[in-house]
Amino acid sequence: MPETPLSIGFALHIQGLTAAYNGCLVLEDVSLDVPVGQVTALIGPNGAGKTTLIRAVSGTLRPRAGRIMINGREITNLPPEKRACLLAVAPQSGNLPGEFSVYQAVMMGRTPYLGWLGYPGKRDHEKTLHALELTETLHLARRRVASLSGGEQQRVLLARALAQETPVLLLDEPTTYLDLHHQVTFLQLVHRLAHQNNLAILAALHDLNLTSLYADRVALLSNGRLQAVGSPAETLTPANIQQAYRLAVRVIHHPKNGLPLILPEA
């Protein structure tokens, strides 16, 4: 893919993004780079604009201003079928149609390559199987989506996004409905995928401690503005958290790897 100076090292480049809901400004002048081969976490309190940012970047909400580029190519005005070749979204679980089989659901990620009739070719079957393998859901392929647990559904949504074969992946609070075990295994999987498959992943996350453990970079949104961005140690400081969440916190360090962990000041 041709690289321009703007895009070196970054698959996704967000510049001056401003977005509004019902005339109310929700995102203001947000600029953020999402590097290749890393997980960038998007954190912030409720209403800070995380979901809005995901929606604006994925094209379901039209931004009021700003540019969104992938590998140096402006995608703001691309039609859905072209945009879906560059950027895939894994939404929250519980949003999958239950009657389809897992295989059928993941195959729908191939939509940008299938054309209107939707009959898959050999390559589409290969990519679907590969996505199932990567997410360790191949054994579920014949199951009905409705019969899966929340953790399994989240993996299937991730597989569907991977089947789209895009350089950039957006995850919208993927661990919200999962228990701790599934949160951790899911984020380990996401981390591994970014590093091994050279994906640029932007994940909106709620849990600050899991963010610290599994994100390479952290972007902190507050009141629709980007308050801080950097490594977990740089971003997850008491001052930053206190300002964004309006809560006094204490930051300690993980005994094993020294990463910051956030405790509320009880």
Place this chain on the structure above:
Amino acid sequence: MTRRLSSIARVPPFLLAAIFLGLSLALSVMVGSVAIPAGTLVRMLLAQIPGLGILPDWPTAFSVIVFQVRLPHALLILLTGAALSGAGAAYQGLFRNPLADPYLLGSASGAGLGAVLVMSLHWPQEIFGYLAVPLAAFAGALAAVFAVYHLAREKQTVAPIALILAGVAVSAFASSLTSYLMLQSGAEIRRALAWLLGGSSMSGWLPVLAALPYVTVGLGVLTLSGHALNVLQSGEEQARQMGLNAERAKVVILLAASFSVAAAVAFSGIIGFIGLIVPHVARLLWGPDYRRLIPLSVLGGAGALLLADLLARNIIAPQILPIGVVTALFGSPFFLWVLRRSREQE
């Protein structure tokens, strides 16, 4: 029940649906005040092919009964059932609502209003009827569906029950306007009443030939839209993120479904529930994939409406029951069952 369903489901779907349709069509032509034996019917059909040298050994009345009366009637019913059932499957997928049906959504009543409006203009039926009536029905069906959708919409979502309630309201409104128009127009429009109840007073080959292009276009587009409907099951936002031009897909499917309904209503009147029952049975038997579900609903709906028509013509013979009465008789309990099921799943 489940075991029996799964043993039926093992027969190739299109073969099973085609056999069902073929048998229904044959029965529909054979059964009536004068019974035509199967062997005779086969020979009568073969005799149409020149060069086979089959000599007629059947009463001459048989030819009139089969080729002038029953066959065109059956084919019109076939097209109607196919159109209503294919449109029902598409509406159910488009609104992600198991209760959607051309009748319950109000699009059939809207089409009826459009058709009667044009009829009441006293245009010469023979010239404009076959052109203007279906087009007016199309406009009416579209208007009704748009009204229902926007009345039922709350923020971004449309609750299944809200959609049906809005459908009932719009349907009642359109029906009352239709009744008013018919009473205003006097004697000439009376035969429209029988038509509107699904009595299909039209006969002969002309309505079949007139309905054929409309139904073919509408159902053709729907059959090709199966993948778009599959992707839309994840919701519009996800569909767009997966690369489907969701707005365009919705408009194309809505237009094609309403076009099919308009053709069915313009030539056969308002017949409820067939578009609800058949796609459901097809989905239970063969799964949710709309690339198969639409054509299978089309075949199944054609066969099912032929059977309903068979009952309607023979159950109180020599009198004829409106076909809509028969479909409602089976359809209403089915509707209640689907309603219960969909609420349990919520």
